[in-house]
Amino acid sequence: MSETREITVLLADDHEVVREGLRLALLRSPHIRVVGEAPDGETAVTLAERRRPDVVIMDLRMPEMDGIEATEEIVRRVPDAKVLIFTAYSERALLQRGLESGARGYILKEASHETLLRAIEKVAAGETFVDPALMSSLTVGKDGSDVLTHREREILQLLAEGMSNADVATQLFISPETVKSHVRHILTKLEAETRTQAVAIALREAMID
Template identity: 40%
Template sequence: MKYKVLIVDDHFVVREGLKLILETSEHYYVAGEAENGQLAVKLAEELQPDVILMDLNMPVMSGLEAIEQLQARHLAIPVVILTTYNEDDLMVKGLAMGAKGYLLKDAKRENLFRTLDSAIRGETLLQPEIMEIVFQTKRKLAAPAAPSPSSTMPGYIPVLSDKEKIVLQAIAYGHRSKDIAFDMGISERTVKAHLTNIYNKLGVDSRAQAVAIAMEQGLVHI
């Protein structure tokens, strides 16, 4: 089975480069292309792709606006954002909106496929260098109105079990739940249970947010 990919980027060269890479895969093929968010939403409805590679800065409609439109139309299609080194703030916003991963436009082939594979499974995969950017930007943009155990209680460090710490460190490195389960000798369901406990203790609702808080508290290192 091959999964359908919709490429959304206003630069022809970027779209062509991604197409060339995807053509080497036995699992993915390019079902469509769009040069702006408006067309992306239209094609998403028509083509029903399995995953979307979405640029952030585009004319007519941005990638973030397109993600909002997809959600408003109840199109539950995983989105992987294509970004550059100077779009840190937009990356954080996209993550908060539910994007399943980020790829720098010069990402290596193996990173592209790993991120797509993760998005198809409904998981969020961030490379360590991207996670570091998200963390730094989060600190810069942190607002008093954003409640979490670490922000509402100065000096508070959540108490995690040893296994929860292992799981948290593993997701900080971008490891999949399946791989974590194998390495720890436990079931994937148990890994997900650990993640739920971690989210509750840290006051977050995503892997990326959990890692960001954990890094801030010195619970994990990249």
């Protein structure tokens, strides 16, 4: 994705101080523009329909309609808007629910400014991003090798961290076509339709860390 392309962002969090902090942080990036703020899930859905942002930064725990429900509604009503879950909670079950709700990414509130920007840029480009700090805190399952090969798990891990096929190819010193072939095999083995769904399944079954 071109660095000069503007990314419009909607902030959804029930704490005004968090929204203000995010807004001020994003002002430092000239290619990112905040187009709205919502204190709850219902308002987030309404604003997403009205403002059509590229990315919605979504808190999970909010009054009335929570972040999971709001994400599902936004994905259904505004499919071009990509949701990035932004939360203090790092439980695997919440991560899996967030990704299965249609969110493109999951980042912890303690993440650095650089990680936040990378997450926004990745999900805006239609890629998956899971906070590296969260990924490293999860435990690798014992049965992952029964389903996926070591190389397939390695590739899926990199995809979960927000890398594109080209990035993975460069990282592993293999061709992009080889990466595509592995991704096809991963989707088939996990009975997943998309890479995001494959990541959610792999996290749920502890196939990747």
